[in-house]
Amino acid sequence: MFNLIPVKANTSPIGKHKRGVGLNQVSQNIILIGMMGTGKTTVGRLVAERLGFQLLDLDAEIERMEGRTIPEMFAEEGEAYFRKAESRALHNVLAAKRLVIATGGGAVLNPDNCAAMKQGGWVAALTADAETIIERVRGDANRPLLAGDVEERVRRIMAEREDKYRFADVTIDTVGRSADEVATEILTHYRG
Ligand SMILES: Nc1ncnc2c1ncn2[C@@H]1O[C@H](COP(=O)(O)OP(=O)(O)OP(=O)(O)O)[C@@H](O)[C@H]1O
Ligand SMILES: O=C(O)C1=C[C@@H](O)[C@@H](O)[C@H](O)C1
Numbered sequence: 001m002f003n004l005i006p007v008k009a010n011t012s013p014i015g016k017h018k019r020g021v022g023l024n025q026v027s028q029n030i031i032l033i034g035m036m037g038t039g040k041t042t043v044g045r046l047v048a049e050r051l052g053f054q055l056l057d058l059d060a061e062i063e064r065m066e067g068r069t070i071p072e073m074f075a076e077e078g079e080a081y082f083r084k085a086e087s088r089a090l091h092n093v094l095a096a097k098r099l100v101i102a103t104g105g106g107a108v109l110n111p112d113n114c115a116a117m118k119q120g121g122w123v124a125a126l127t128a129d130a131e132t133i134i135e136r137v138r139g140d141a142n143r144p145l146l147a148g149d150v151e152e153r154v155r156r157i158m159a160e161r162e163d164k165y166r167f168a169d170v171t172i173d174t175v176g177r178s179a180d181e182v183a184t185e186i187l188t189h190y191r192g
């Protein structure tokens, strides 16, 4: 089975949801996309807690499937191998229901992945400017694509992926907002 991360029971008043829908009425997977450091994993956990969904972090699922860390996979097999594993993991988990899926920043690079996400859930893109992302990811050694000159890498990757997150159903800017505020905004848009 997947590496489902247990979350606390719904602790936030579901009534805060714009349409006041009940837990039994919302079932569509929520899929978070966005550049590294936009907060998909952090915010995904909060959204899952509030909806009573389970969080599935795709990077963690790939690590579970492979029995090694992402930096190890990049070092031992290269990025192309990682992308295949990522695609496989994504397609597997999309068969489930009532998940918040926090994808890795590069899951959108494969158009088949994007089509599968559109088909398999409601997609929210998180955004932030380069300065904010650099501040958030600096010092974290778990992102092999950012090894070396973090500033240069973040700016280059952001430019390369500029149009890749546009297929989302909604786009939410995270700059100057806490993860909790971002989670609240996601829930105001989600229609289940
Ligand atoms: N809204 C926010 N405000 C401030 N810090 C945040 C916010 N969201 C996330 N962070 C912090 O930014 C860092 C990166 O967040 P996170 O790991 O959730 O990003 P991610 O989008 O999942 O990245 P990746 O694509 O690499 O998986 C973490 O230290 C997290 O605590
Ligand atoms: O943006 C990316 O390409 C990546 C983001 C991370 O979540 C991991 O999936 C991996 O480090 C690659």
Ligand SMILES: [Mg+2]
Pocket (backbone or CB within 6 Å): 040, 041, 042, 057, 059, 102, 103, 104
């Ligand atoms: Mg993440």
